[in-house]
Amino acid sequence: MARIETAFIEDMKPFGEDVAAACFNCGTCAAICPLVSDHFPRKIIRYVQIGAKDRILEHSRDLWQCLHCGLCTQTCPRGANPGEIILSLKRYVVANWRRS
Amino acid sequence: MYNPKDIIDVIGANVRMTRNPFGIPKFLVNSWHQDLHPPQKGEAMLFTGLMYQFVPYIETSTDYLARFEDSDWSQYLRYARYMPGYLSGLGLALLTPGSQKRKYNAILQNIVRILAASRVSFFYRPELDDYSGVLLYDLGDQDAFVQHARYVAAKLKKAGIRKLITVDPHTTYALKVLFPKYVEAEFDVTPYVELINLHSHNGTRRVTLHDPCFYGRYLAVSDTPRRVLSNMGIDCVNVRNSGSFTSCCGGPAESISPKLSDQIVRKRIDELKSTGEPIVAMCPICLGNLRKAGANVEDLANVIAAGING
Known part of the structure; x- marks a missing residue:
């Protein structure tokens, strides 16, 4: 079971735009993503919202499947910029690797 | 799929050591201009960012990566970062066919002809034409990107360059959007397509x-x-x-x-x-x-x- 840490969105601020909270999990990003893979990126954005750090690190390889093509950001009805959230998560994970 | 950390470590190490992601010495990568002699004076500098020049090497390296992806051999990629970048880069340069290099060089030569025919005032200085570091940004290696972008921007600023003509979308985005945002380096950046008349x-x-x-x-x-x-x-x-x-x-x-x-x-x-x-x-x-x-x-x-x- 994932532990919920609502402060995680604050921890993410140094790594990119603070937009994950705007997402209402409609799944448009997952539907338009060329990867069409296991609710990516919707699921991982939900992990950011609930602060499921362990899940993010466990699924970190999925982040690098992202093509950074920007279709999700173009179509997001909430302006949550899913592409930028994924890029921020990559930075977070890389920083985590460097620390450990 | 390869372990992203292994790829990021190798690319980061290569950029640190050789200023390009493949470790290939610049004089081997950037030879397209040698027979063409583009203008050395003008209003804006043509900045290729070396992306077209890299394509033949990308083809060779991804061909090898495709052969070993998801095999037991893929885990050995992690040791590649211990090999000096210029050594692996020289190997890659030798494995890459000259015909492919000429094909992509010809595109840049055509861009010069197009700019000249459109009466654009431009010049080219190969010593100032560097890789933008955009792959480091895309891979999330922000520190390495910022460090490299500072190096590229400082060289251009020191040479008094203000206007740049770019030839590919990735370098254009890096110089137009990422450099001002992350290294406070502002240039007047125009893709060559916008200058065609x-x-x-x-x-x-x-x-x-x-x-x-x-x-x-x-x-x-x-x-x-x-x-x-x-x-x-x-x-x-x-x-x-x-x-x-x-x-x-x-x-x-x-x-x-x-x-x-x-x-x-x-x-x-x-x-x-x-x-x-x-x-x-x-x-x-x-x-x-x-x-x-x-x-x-x-x-x-x-x-x-x-x-x-x-």
């Missing part, structure tokens, strides 16, 4: 353009190449996913997962082929990836240069 009424051709994501969405300049082609008498037959809704060619995934990249590019090729018209690309990554998957694709610069000569 050529007219021809001899052409009756039709083509299908593959819009790169960074021109279609991030920089929103999809109308420009269509206008340029129209002025040359060439009509564009659009596929459904074009302009700001273009589909990715899969190229950005080619280092982490050649298999994934191949799946995505094949879908895109099917869509592009549906018009029955010749396919034209304007990004070196898209061009290389579409060609690698077997599509018959021409670069925009070659199409326009053929219009000048014809």
